[in-house]
Amino acid sequence: MVLGLAAVAIGFMALPFAGLLGRTPWGNLANLLADPFVAEALRLSVLTSLAAMAMSLLLGVPLAWVLARVPFPGRAVVRGIILLPMVLPPVVGGAALLFALGRRGLVGQWLDERFGILLPFSTWGVIVAVTFIAMPFLVITVEAGLRSADLRFEEAAATLGASRLTVLRRVTLPMAWPSIAAGAVLSWARGLGEFGASITFAGNLKGRTQTMPLAVFQALESDRDAAVAISLVMVAVSLAVLVALRERWFRVA
Amino acid sequence: MICRGATSLAVVLAVGCGGGDSADGDPMLVLAAASLTDAFTDIGAAFEEANDGVTVEFSFGGSSSLATQIVEGAPAAVFASASSTQMTVVVDAGLAAEPVVFTNNLLEIAVPPGNPAGIATLEDFAREDLLLGLCAEEVPCGTFAREAFAAAGITPSVDTNEPDVRALLTKVETGELDGGIVYRSDVVASGDAVEGIVIPSERNVVARYPMAVLEEAPDPETAQAFVDFVLSRSGQETLDRYGFTAP
Amino acid sequence: MTLVADVALVKGTLRLRAALQVADGEVVALLGPNGAGKTTLLRAVAGLDPIERGVVRVGEQVLDDPAGDVFVPVERRPIGFVFQDYLLFGHLSVLDNVAFGLRCHGMGRKPAAAAAMGWLERFGLAAAAGDHPRSLSGGQAQRAALARALAPHPRVLLLDEPLAALDVATRRQVRGELAAHLADFPGARVLVTHDPVEAVVLADRIVVIEEGQVVQQGSAADIRRHPRSDYVARLVGINLLRGRGNDHHVLLPNGAEVHLADTAPASDVFAVVRPQSVAIHRHRPEGTPRNVWRLTVVGVEGDSERIRVEMDGALSLVAEVTPAALTELHLAPGAEVWASFKATDVVVYPV
Numbered sequence: 134m135v136l137g138l139a140a141v142a143i144g145f146m147a148l149p150f151a152g153l154l155g156r157t158p159w160g161n162l163a164n165l166l167a168d169p170f171v172a173e174a175l176r177l178s179v180l181t182s183l184a185a186m187a188m189s190l191l192l193g194v195p196l197a198w199v200l201a202r203v204p205f206p207g208r209a210v211v212r213g214i215i216l217l218p219m220v221l222p223p224v225v226g227g228a229a230l231l232f233a234l235g236r237r238g239l240v241g242q243w244l245d246e247r248f249g250i251l252l253p254f255s256t257w258g259v260i261v262a263v264t265f266i267a268m269p270f271l272v273i274t275v276e277a278g279l280r281s282a283d284l285r286f287e288e289a290a291a292t293l294g295a296s297r298l299t300v301l302r303r304v305t306l307p308m309a310w311p312s313i314a315a316g317a318v319l320s321w322a323r324g325l326g327e328f329g330a331s332i333t334f335a336g337n338l339k340g341r342t343q344t345m346p347l348a349v350f351q352a353l354e355s356d357r358d359a360a361v362a363i364s365l366v367m368v369a370v371s372l373a374v375l376v377a378l379r380e381r382w383f384r385v386a
Numbered sequence: 387m388i389c390r391g392a393t394s395l396a397v398v399l400a401v402g403c404g405g406g407d408s409a410d411g412d413p414m415l416v417l418a419a420a421s422l423t424d425a426f427t428d429i430g431a432a433f434e435e436a437n438d439g440v441t442v443e444f445s446f447g448g449s450s451s452l453a454t455q456i457v458e459g460a461p462a463a464v465f466a467s468a469s470s471t472q473m474t475v476v477v478d479a480g481l482a483a484e485p486v487v488f489t490n491n492l493l494e495i496a497v498p499p500g501n502p503a504g505i506a507t508l509e510d511f512a513r514e515d516l517l518l519g520l521c522a523e524e525v526p527c528g529t530f531a532r533e534a535f536a537a538a539g540i541t542p543s544v545d546t547n548e549p550d551v552r553a554l555l556t557k558v559e560t561g562e563l564d565g566g567i568v569y570r571s572d573v574v575a576s577g578d579a580v581e582g583i584v585i586p587s588e589r590n591v592v593a594r595y596p597m598a599v600l601e602e603a604p605d606p607e608t609a610q611a612f613v614d615f616v617l618s619r620s621g622q623e624t625l626d627r628y629g630f631t632a633p
Numbered sequence: 634m635t636l637v638a639d640v641a642l643v644k645g646t647l648r649l650r651a652a653l654q655v656a657d658g659e660v661v662a663l664l665g666p667n668g669a670g671k672t673t674l675l676r677a678v679a680g681l682d683p684i685e686r687g688v689v690r691v692g693e694q695v696l697d698d699p700a701g702d703v704f705v706p707v708e709r710r711p712i713g714f715v716f717q718d719y720l721l722f723g724h725l726s727v728l729d730n731v732a733f734g735l736r737c738h739g740m741g742r743k744p745a746a747a748a749a750m751g752w753l754e755r756f757g758l759a760a761a762a763g764d765h766p767r768s769l770s771g772g773q774a775q776r777a778a779l780a781r782a783l784a785p786h787p788r789v790l791l792l793d794e795p796l797a798a799l800d801v802a803t804r805r806q807v808r809g810e811l812a813a814h815l816a817d818f819p820g821a822r823v824l825v826t827h828d829p830v831e832a833v834v835l836a837d838r839i840v841v842i843e844e845g846q847v848v849q850q851g852s853a854a855d856i857r858r859h860p861r862s863d864y865v866a867r868l869v870g871i872n873l874l875r876g877r878g879n880d881h882h883v884l885l886p887n888g889a890e891v892h893l894a895d896t897a898p899a900s901d902v903f904a905v906v907r908p909q910s911v912a913i914h915r916h917r918p919e920g921t922p923r924n925v926w927r928l929t930v931v932g933v934e935g936d937s938e939r940i941r942v943e944m945d946g947a948l949s950l951v952a953e954v955t956p957a958a959l960t961e962l963h964l965a966p967g968a969e970v971w972a973s974f975k976a977t978d979v980v981v982y983p984v
Contacts, residue, residue: 237560253557
């Protein structure tokens, strides 16, 4: 019974990719992928998704720690806000970013006037949009990891003379490493496929803001074979990374 | 089921839009280019009023997405495209015959209210200090805009290629872009949200909108009646009101 | 005194109000039932549970004094702590675990590793230096935890149930090793246990804690001789009856009378009867014993040599009988029996 349902689940998840393989123009694949715009999009995707993962780690881990360990009024509301991008359509997230960080946005206006920083239509804009969408995945994963941790290890470290910062650096974070790694991979994977928020906030320009998903979308308008070929590259890259990292990061933990 | 604003993977949507085989009284599904949203909604209401017992459902989207849906088997009766290219895709697939041009749309420069960047002509699109957007090359409004620039010998400094007119217009409305090239009908539909700057007719590109009854139409007669209704005086007046021009 | 702790705090349903003093070189065992507050007292001394009133001092240094607004945080107290399940850091090697405290006290990586290696050698763990803590046996893990706590040279060493995580088979052996290692440490040592044997083997002095309060303290012999609570009496395996002295009797709260050979002081007294002195009969015994009670057997436990029979009724008594007597008298829970002891076998002392 359980095995049967699991098999159905596997089939359900794998079938669309089989469909993709079925539509792949194998004979013409090399030609399609040789198009410089594919390489350009792949480069941008790798760059922005990794940068967004780095941003998510930098900001998301401290946030997860605060949510897990520091009781403060309104914590549930804050957590809800942080997780909003997971449930909202990404396009809404992109529009919201535009209203906040766009040229006429709440903060964006000030950024532009004060520092001449314009996020929309720039690669940084893509990174901001992808971070906005992907970071919640890291935050909930790490927060869950920190919550399930045995606090007495931190007490043990304190009795050995470790300051709060040392405890965090040498005990809390290393022990939460599996959840941090899982969160980072999840957020990276989510970021790699990000489309709606990116195109809404940062637009679509080859070499600057056109990542793989945008390239697929645009190719779909004109050349479906090219779209399928690019999708195949995304699937291959993602699968390779997810499988490799899972082996490395989760087996030990 | 209506798939409004269908701009996602066409293959997925084709499944989602499956209306099943039509029996009498079932609504007639019309797939129409997104730019026709307002005009066709009005025309559809008038058509229903004029024909007792007939209901029309629209699925508006990018013409190319709609064409893909039709090729993938969407059970629609009529296809109204914003470009002859996409109509050709459907005709070549043997799914439609004898399309007719039912309206034209002209390009227009859209700028935020007050025109902060002071854009006046197509030449301003070569200015690198401005944030400017076009539709992506693959969608008709992008194709036409590029034709216009090519004819005028201008290389536009583009900051973004938006997936459809609506997305481009939103970025102009919010002032994120200083200007963009859209259809006149879009400027009209936007009301006060954007200002339109007319492109002189000698430099303009006319977008011809073809429409056709689909081979798979469950009720070809009603479908043809709808096409005729759009071509009628009443239909043309409605289109004119929304910024379109008669062919 | 090296360690002086006089603490009052409320934690959950526990109200801890206990004082503790431990000299250099002394080992004190905190003995008491589960939930009595032994571990909380230890945590209060370490600074893991801040106290509400009182004082914690090591030597002249005040560590916690709410009235004087002094609170030295855990990491700056000269106190080592061995946790019940050792809590070795799973992401560090055994060597790095032991070096952890030294690194926290500012020692460089190499000297800390060298010093840690010295500790591991001393504890017979040199071969396991590079191992993962999870691969250690229970006894090894305990020694590693001890080495880790001792490495930064604390003045006071606290051990919370140091043997509880071990299975019964290894416990006795590790207990012996622990005793030897504790003997090497010059500072004050406090260990928490609920096992009286552990307390006797490891400690110079036993402090009994019940319901957040110290009920008795002294050497193992003192406590065995004069238990001051039911819990202690049961621990040391004797019958402890509390009542009021009245000439040649002790009057129990439920009205029962215990006959004595001598006169008792006219005050609250403890009456102690050793289980070996209690006889069990199927029928009411004839003759001299005047302390005879009709009781119900509620529990039978023991080994092939000695069997303890617990009985309840007008009073609770434990008797020690031979296996032969057990069979002969059909002593199973629920059995109705007569229990007796001689007046001369009752020892009385004031509360």
